[in-house]
Amino acid sequence: MASKFPEVQGGGSLIIAWQVKSKNVLVVGGGEVAAGRILHALNADAQVTVVCPVSGLNEEVAFRVSEGQVTHIDRNFEPTDLEGADMVLCAIDDPDASTQVWRLCKEKRIPANIADVPSECDFYFGSVHRDGPLQVMVSTNGNGPKLASIVRKKIAETLPDSMGAAIDNVGKLRKKLREVAPNPQEGPKRMKWHVQRPTLISSYPN
Amino acid sequence: MASKFPEVQGGGSLIIAWQVKSKNVLVVGGGEVAAGRILHALNADAQVTVVCPVSGLNEEVAFRVSEGQVTHIDRNFEPTDLEGADMVLCAIDDPDASTQVWRLCKEKRIPANIADVPSECDFYFGSVHRDGPLQVMVSTNGNGPKLASIVRKKIAETLPDSMGAAIDNVGKLRKKLREVAPNPQEGPKRMKWHVQRPTLISSYPN
Structure with a gap:
C-alpha cells in the first residue's frame, strides 16, 4: 500500500559536504x-x-x-x-x-x-561542478565515472553563469540580516523554520 | 602568474559519497x-x-x-x-x-x-536529486538552503527522465565486461586508466 511518505530508494550513497577547513x-x-x-x-x-x-x-x-x-x-x-x-x-x-x-x-x-x-x-x-559558493556533485554510485562526468558537464552548461554570483549575494544579504537581527539562541527557532517548510529537505547550512 | 594547472578555489566543501551500506x-x-x-x-x-x-x-x-x-x-x-x-x-x-x-x-x-x-x-x-543510481547533490556552502533547493529542482527539470535508466544500463554492461574479462589484480591498471583521461577528475567508483 502506498503511504503518503517518501518511499525508501536504496542503493544510494549518503552524499555529504565534509568540512575540512584547516583540517x-x-x-x-x-x-x-x-x-x-x-x-x-x-x-x-x-x-x-x-x-x-x-x-x-x-x-x-x-x-x-x-x-x-x-x-x-x-x-x-x-x-x-x-x-x-x-x-x-x-x-x-x-x-x-x-x-x-x-x-x-x-x-x-x-x-x-x-x-x-x-x-x-x-x-x-564524484564529479564536481564548482561556481563560487555553489558546488554540484554527481555520483552514479559506481555505474560509470565517465557518465558522471558527462552529467556534470550537462549540468554546468544548463546553470546560468550568474548562479554563483547570485548565491554569493544572497549569502551577503543573509549575513546582513543576522547583523540587524542577531539571535544567538535561535537554534530551536531555526529548527522550527525547517519544519514550516516541508518541501525543503536540506538543512542549514548547505 | 597563471599556471597551466587548475587554480585553487577555496571556500568549498569536500563533497563525498559516504558509504553507509549496512553501517x-x-x-x-x-x-x-x-x-x-x-x-x-x-x-x-x-x-x-x-x-x-x-x-x-x-x-x-x-x-x-x-x-x-x-x-x-x-x-x-x-x-x-x-x-x-x-x-x-x-x-x-x-x-x-x-x-x-x-x-x-x-x-x-x-x-x-x-x-x-x-x-x-x-x-x-545538501539538497539531493535522485534518479535510480544517479545522485546529484547541491551545496551552496552555507549561503542559502532555499537556493540549493531551487538549483536542485532546476537540475532535475533539465536532466532527461531516462538518465537514471541509462546509467543503470551502462552499469550492467560494465559488470558483464568484467565477467568476460575479469582481472582481480587490475588496481594499478585502472589507476593508469585514470591517468590516460586527464579530463576525468572523478575517481572510480562514483
Whole structure:
C-alpha cells in the first residue's frame, strides 16, 4: 500500500559536504590521481600534506609543493604520518601498501579513501561542478565515472553563469540580516523554520 | 602568474559519497529534521536506529518505526547509544544535549552532524536529486538552503527522465565486461586508466 511518505530508494550513497577547513588531510602518493585529490582538498581549504618520494611527484603536484600550497614529505608512507591526520586519501599503485594504510586508518578511526579499492573506502568521490559558493556533485554510485562526468558537464552548461554570483549575494544579504537581527539562541527557532517548510529537505547550512 | 594547472578555489566543501551500506547510523530525535535524515540514511542502505521518546516522533518517523524500516529506542539519548554507531545525526531542539552528543562523538571519533549547529558538524547535508543510481547533490556552502533547493529542482527539470535508466544500463554492461574479462589484480591498471583521461577528475567508483 502506498503511504503518503517518501518511499525508501536504496542503493544510494549518503552524499555529504565534509568540512575540512584547516583540517589535516594526508595524501599518500603524488601521481595524477593524487593531484585530483589534492585539488579537491585545497578547494575545501584543507591543510594538505603529501607523502611521496620527490621522484614520484607529477608536474601538478610538484607545482603545488613548490608554491607552498601543500606540505611535502619526500619519502614513502610511514605509519607515523597518520599522527594528527583528520582524513587520508591514498592514491598509490601498490595494493599491499594501500591495504596497510587502510587498516591503520581504521584502527585510528580516520576517514579514508583508497583510490580504486571500493572495499577500502569510507567514501567515494564524484564529479564536481564548482561556481563560487555553489558546488554540484554527481555520483552514479559506481555505474560509470565517465557518465558522471558527462552529467556534470550537462549540468554546468544548463546553470546560468550568474548562479554563483547570485548565491554569493544572497549569502551577503543573509549575513546582513543576522547583523540587524542577531539571535544567538535561535537554534530551536531555526529548527522550527525547517519544519514550516516541508518541501525543503536540506538543512542549514548547505 | 597563471599556471597551466587548475587554480585553487577555496571556500568549498569536500563533497563525498559516504558509504553507509549496512553501517549503523544513529539518529537522535524524531521530528521533521530527523525524518529527513532518516530518509537520507535509508536511501543509502544504512541500518538506522532512532532514539527518541515515542511522544516525540512525528508521523513520518512513527510510520518508519511501525514498518520496521528503523530500530526505535523509546527514550532520550544516553551515551551508551553510541556503542557500535558508525555515524550520528542529531536533530533535537536542545542545544545543551546536542553539544553533549557532539562531544561524545568526537571523543569516540564518530562522524557526526548536529542539525543547525554548523560548528558541531563534521559534515553538512545538501539538497539531493535522485534518479535510480544517479545522485546529484547541491551545496551552496552555507549561503542559502532555499537556493540549493531551487538549483536542485532546476537540475532535475533539465536532466532527461531516462538518465537514471541509462546509467543503470551502462552499469550492467560494465559488470558483464568484467565477467568476460575479469582481472582481480587490475588496481594499478585502472589507476593508469585514470591517468590516460586527464579530463576525468572523478575517481572510480562514483
